[in-house]
Amino acid sequence: MGRDIDGLAQARKNKEFTIDARRYLHQHPELSGVEFETLAYIRANLDFLGISWVEVAEGGILASLGDQGKGKTLLLRADIDALPIQENPRNLTRGRAVISENPGIQHACGHDAHTAMLLTAGKILKEYEQDIPGRVLLMFERGEERGGNLNQILQYIKDQEIHIHGSHAIHVRPGVPAGKIVVIDGPVMAGACGFNITIIGKDGHSSRPDLANNPLDCFSSFYQSLKDIRLRNISPFEHFTLSVGKLNFGEKTNIIARELNFQGSARFFREESGDRFFETFNLLLDNTARAHHCTYTINHQLRGIPVINRDPAVRFSRQGIRKYLGDDYLIDQYDPMMGADDFALIAKLYPSVMIHLGIDNPEKGSGADLHTDIFDLDEEVLHLGVAATIGFVLEFLGDGRG
16 A cells, blocks of 8 residues: 555644634535535635645535556545534533534534544545555535435546445434444434425404314314324334424414414435325325315425445444554444435445534533534534545555555
């Protein structure tokens, strides 16, 4: 393979670079679809490092290292968008080290850290580019929270006839001690099916409900059947959750409104469960609406799939962590997360692994739930994610031999 690369030593050497990048990104978060300054920051860093890149319209940035003529091609992915959350100046126990400068927008899912770790991994791999027995693609994905943008990059990869042998991603994880790295087989994050439905009846006055057609009655009947899907249509041996999180109906106490809108989601670890859910959901909705003489509009239905970790990616990830960090850092048996991630689309196409980097540190107040205003992470362990990424590359491209 050429010169030996000590993944952990190099990650430690570049620790300040990682933290500085994460802090800049955290201070300047941008929502899905408008990550323009974030893209500019990534481009500037790639140019400074001498890493070639292309920007895929609406998709993100795809950078390239190494030589595909020397061996396999790996895809390393980071998501770059933030969330519409007003950040709390405090985390679980103390004031933050760094806070968003964009009102109402927060990196509350760790994408700032994901991007910083991938930039650092790219920096290290560029320094050893001549020693890499293959090609490494760095994907900086737009719009992961909203969904849809990843398809643009995947289409570009297909159009360019790029053959990917394996892929890797990191997600920071509350609930796991800071610095521990979870690498499990099979489902690692749930698939999510979202729905946004409007039921349309006939409006009227509360003094004569018989002259109206109340969409709330229709929804009430549907909701009872909806809750039974878990019992009647999903195996008791499968993980499955279902909830309606938003309901809008009416504005006045004495008026029966014409329309009712409800939104929610289901989560699961088998793609077939998601298919079965929507098949049953749509059948129940149609039958219930007809029975109540209502109509309905499907405003949105999202059919997500779970992230599935597969060999040989899982095996090489574990080997890299054991070799460059040590057994104490690796957790190879753990519960998957019920959160969703569109890395699932990549994992369905190529042998992939998503690893989870623990961020719980009570002394620093990090480890609150994702997507909350008090979410924070322990920056001091981000270099371990960088080392794990380097280890994965070296083990996979070296075919596990060094």
